[in-house]
Amino acid sequence: MEIKVNLATQLKEKPTDESKLGFGKIFTDHMLLIDYDTNRGWYNARIEPYGPLKLDPAAACFHYGQEIFEGLKAYYGKDGGIYLFRAVDNFKRFNYSAKRVCMPTLDVDLAMEALKKLILLDREWIPETRGTSLYIRPTMIATQPFLGVEAADNYLFYTILDPVGSYYPEGLNPIKIYVEDRYVRAVAGGTGEAKTAGNYAASLLPATEAKKKGFTQVLWLDGCEKRWVEEVGTMNMFFVIDDEVITAPLTGSILGGITRDSVIQIVKNWGLKMKEESVSIDEVIADATSGQLKEAFGTGTAAVISPVGQITYKDKDYVIAGGKMGELSQRLYDEIIAIQYAEKPDPYGWVEKIG
């Protein structure tokens, strides 16, 4: 499919201070759009100036939540090249999410070709400081105007780009998380394993309440027993207990993070003990108390590795790793960043140079 380009005539002012980029606030000059119709399939791939979408107020995405998204990053490597990290995996997960909420899947090759074209067009927006990047947000919404709970016939796939610094204001400083024992995020058989809007809407009230109490994130327990540790808002969760690294298995309610998968592969490659196994919150608390819980960290594209310095459960605080970033957390962060910024060879085939 041909990807048409309609260049912006008026370019926006680019941020000058890369240390103040933050996350999710600045968008580049262009965006990518592709339409879908049940009869025609995908058509009209185009890059246009960034700007508001025009949608019918009856568009299905506004009423019944047919929306999915992805998050990935492009970086300036050490050699001045532009790199993507595991982008094909993101589009595969996008298609997985699409199926769960009855949306059409994308041709991954077309999505990759269009994305590269968009990034290269807006390459001046990619920040250069190590630790900064161009965050990429592929999105799909149902656009057909009708009221009725059924899958729509028309969709819009679009992608916007956002130069970013660190996701949390804390940077690499350990975060405090609140173990949520009242609200739940997802249950097996629900939509927790899809990156779809409704999951995040459901998480906002508990997250807001936790923020008011001074916590960065909520740690979700399973929806049935409220006993098994699942994940945090936008990150998978890892624990180092004695000499074992443990993360929850993908049983349907947890998002299969690409950073999660990268960490699992690296830990195994380093010859350390890696387990995908359910851990109860009682065990986490007991091990935090006895000192067997050495480290805890979250993994996600936005923050990469986010050390957890404190867990609060039923109004009691448990400090982890002395409230500092643990040794393995730091080592994993350094390894992933070095691979992403092409500072060291990538034995996993994760990075792709696109320009």
Ligand SMILES: *Cc1c(COP(=O)(O)O)cnc(C)c1O
């Ligand atoms: C996106 C996301 C993650 C992290 O996935 P990555 O692919 O590592 O960025 C984890 N949990 C949830 C709920 C998410 O939305």
